[in-house]
Amino acid sequence: MVPNIFSAGLDITEFYQKKPEETDAFWRTLQDVFLRLYGSKLVTIAAISGHSPAGGCLLAMACDYRVMATGKYTIGLNETLLGIIAPFWFIETMKNTIGHRETEKSLQLGKLYSPEQAENIGLVDQICPPDDVLGCARKEMVKWLKIPDHARILTKQLMRNELINNLSSKRKEDIYNFTSFVQKDSIQRSLGLYLESLKKKKS
Numbered sequence: 118m119v120p121n122i123f124s125a126g127l128d129i130t131e132f133y134q135k136k137p138e139e140t141d142a143f144w145r146t147l148q149d150v151f152l153r154l155y156g157s158k159l160v161t162i163a164a165i166s167g168h169s170p171a172g173g174c175l176l177a178m179a180c181d182y183r184v185m186a187t188g189k190y191t192i193g194l195n196e197t198l199l200g201i202i203a204p205f206w207f208i209e210t211m212k213n214t215i216g217h218r219e220t221e222k223s224l225q226l227g228k229l230y231s232p233e234q235a236e237n238i239g240l241v242d243q244i245c246p247p248d249d250v251l252g253c254a255r256k257e258m259v260k261w262l263k264i265p266d267h268a269r270i271l272t273k274q275l276m277r278n279e280l281i282n283n284l285s286s287k288r289k290e291d292i293y294n295f296t297s298f299v300q301k302d303s304i305q306r307s308l309g310l311y312l313e314s315l316k317k318k319k320s
């Protein structure tokens with residue numbers, strides 16, 4: 118685990134000043150990761166040890182349960198703040214997690230929540246002191262593993278298959294949408310400025 122960061126989201130440099138075939142491949146890989154994690158038969162618990170913006174939030178939401186460290190960390194889908202938009206399957210995953218109305222506000226505002234706020238709206242299920250996040254996740258895992266596996270798996274599939282099938286049937290179209298969107302000059306400019314601002318913040 119990297120201290121303070123669960124995931125900084127997608128590596129923007131993978132779709133900044135890249136060739137279309139490179140961004141296509143990047144997006145296809147992300148679809149694969151999501152479909153495998155969201156559709157996993159295993160019990161998946163995210164131990165969110167720190168910041169979890171955008172793609173990081175998506176990965177966490179793809180799990181069955183989320184434990185987040187307390188502290189000055191944030192989680193959410195902040196795409197609009199970067200001048201980009203969350204694709205339909207990010208949106209659907211968030212709707213399935215926190216409901217339609219909260220998702221609508223959250224996405225338009227590019228909202229990043231504190232751990233306490235995230236727990237209040239159900240974006241995370243539990244908050245724990247940073248040095249106990251894994252311990253809390255393990256304790257929760259024990260509960261989930263006591264459920265008869267076949268029943269849990271079938272239930273999970275019933276809940277998740279609609280989104281899985283929807284994305285699986287639209288993968289090509291979704292890749293096309295991503296690449297044509299991020300390759301626009303205006304979007305490339307926004308991404309460049311955002312990357313610069315991240316570096317400036319650091320120095």
Ligand SMILES: CCCCCCCCCCCCC/C=C/C(=O)SCCNC(=O)CCNC(=O)[C@H](O)C(C)(C)COP(=O)(O)OP(=O)(O)OC[C@H]1O[C@@H](n2cnc3c(N)ncnc32)[C@H](O)[C@@H]1OP(=O)(O)O
Nearest residue numbers: 125126127128129130168170171172294295298315316319
């Ligand atoms: C008709 C309809 C059509 C629909 C079409 C749909 C199209 C789809 C559009 C596109 C969808 C894209 C979805 C995108 C999802 C994403 O995940 S985008 C990434 C979002 N991530 C962020 O905004 C987080 C950015 N990072 C931070 O805020 C901070 O780094 C941090 C996580 C809070 C940690 O802070 P700190 O510890 O201070 O680390 P830093 O020192 O700031 O960072 C270290 C270096 O890393 C660089 N960096 C950080 N994050 C990223 C990143 N995500 N990508 C690339 N690079 C990143 C940062 O610049 C530092 O770099 P160096 O200076 O070189 O070390």
